[in-house]
Amino acid sequence: MSERTPGWYPDPDRPRSIRWWNGSDWTDEQPPQPSASTPALNSESTPETPPKSRRGLLIAGIAVGAVLLVGAGVAVGSSLLNREAPAQAAASPSATKEAEVRTTPSAAAQPTPEAPPAPTxxxxxxxxxxxxxxxxxxxxxxxxxxxxxxxxxxxxxxxxxxxxxxxxxxxxxxxxxxxxxxxxxxxxxxxxxxxxxxxxxxxxxxxxxxxxxxxxxxxxxxxxxxxxxxxxxxxxxxxxxxxxxxxxxxxxxxxxxxxxxx
Structure with missing residues (x-):
């Protein structure tokens, strides 16, 4: 720390606060109120890190948003498939004919009704x-x-x-x-x-x-x-x-x- 020049730095004991470094030690001097003339943090300072509670909310929000987006995508995709299925079936008569062939008994297999014998x-x-x-x-x-x-x-x-x-x-x-x-x-x-x-x-x-x-x-x-x-x-x-x-x-x-x- 002796290499630092005097200035305001992130308080090592209170990360969300700043503290005055006099060149050799941390002082109890209070920082000035925020104003247009408030000195900026020393260029050696690091960006403020969000507290754990905020990080948890942020991660949870991202996760929930992802789930919602994925769920919405599944729902929309399912809806589109349901709407497209009849159109695909109508556009593919060969599939319908193949289904009919599979379900309709062969004409050769159906017994031909016999005409009643003609009277003498x-x-x-x-x-x-x-x-x-x-x-x-x-x-x-x-x-x-x-x-x-x-x-x-x-x-x-x-x-x-x-x-x-x-x-x-x-x-x-x-x-x-x-x-x-x-x-x-x-x-x-x-x-x-x-x-x-x-x-x-x-x-x-x-x-x-x-x-x-x-x-x-x-x-x-x-x-x-x-x-x-x-x-x-x-x-x-x-x-x-x-x-x-x-x-x-x-x-x-x-x-x-x-x-x-x-």
Whole structure:
């Protein structure tokens, strides 16, 4: 210390204060109050060091700021990724297609539904041999009117035409059958060439060739059975669907049989 010239220096006992060095020793002289004329520290003095408490606050502040900045960066980055993900997916249709390929079963692996077998259609003149009867379609004619055995002829309604179907019916079961006024062993529906159902006229008792009403035919007996339909104009007769209603016992219908009308 003897080499120092007299002057104000940082107090070795109180680092935040200055003290007068007289050239050989430290004195108790108080420094002057700060003013424009206050002498500066000796050029050999060192800068003031912040106290430990301030250094701790400063370091903690820097650390917290860094954490906040890093956290903010992660949050912003995550937000951007979330916003960019749909755009990237939309911009990459190949990835979507690849995902579909992975999740969609192969078309070759999928079973092809089988079409139901086409029904056997019996030709005109061929006999349907059911359990309780035999039935043969002889003809189907489109007529402007159908003559009757009683009263005026049958005429079609507007937009329709008449179809006269002629068949031969043989009883093979044990029950006697009234073909004209109540055949309970046979159920028949008629269809045109476009698949539309033809409408029954319910005029069987008046059509020539039929048995009188309430006259039954018995087992082994054959009779004509003729009936009329109304059909949409411009179409052709299609087919009859015939069911034996007592094939498996009374009231238990058998299979449907298709009989052509042309």
């Amino acid at each position: 259609v019996m030709a005109v003149g061929q006999t349907l041999e059911s359990k309780n009867f035999h039935l043969t379609v002889n003809s189907a004619e489109i007529l402007d009117q159908i003559e009757t055995t009683d009263g005026a002829p049958l005429t079609p309604a507007a937009g329709t035409q008449l179809v006269l179907v002629k068949t031969t019916y043989t009883v093979t079961g044990p029950n006697a059958v009234d073909l004209t006024c109540g055949n309970y062993d046979t159920f028949i529906r008629g269809y045109d060439s476009e698949g539309g159902q033809m409408a029954e006229t319910f005029e069987t008792p008046r059509i020539p060739g039929n048995q009188p009403c309430n006259q039954k035919i018995v087992t082994g007996q054959t009779a004509e059975w003729n009936f009329a339909y109304q059909m949409t104009s411009g179409r052709q007769p299609g087919a009859l669907v015939v069911v034996d209603t007592n094939f498996y016992g009374e009231g238990s219908w058998g299979e449907e049989n298709v009989m052509a009308l042309r």
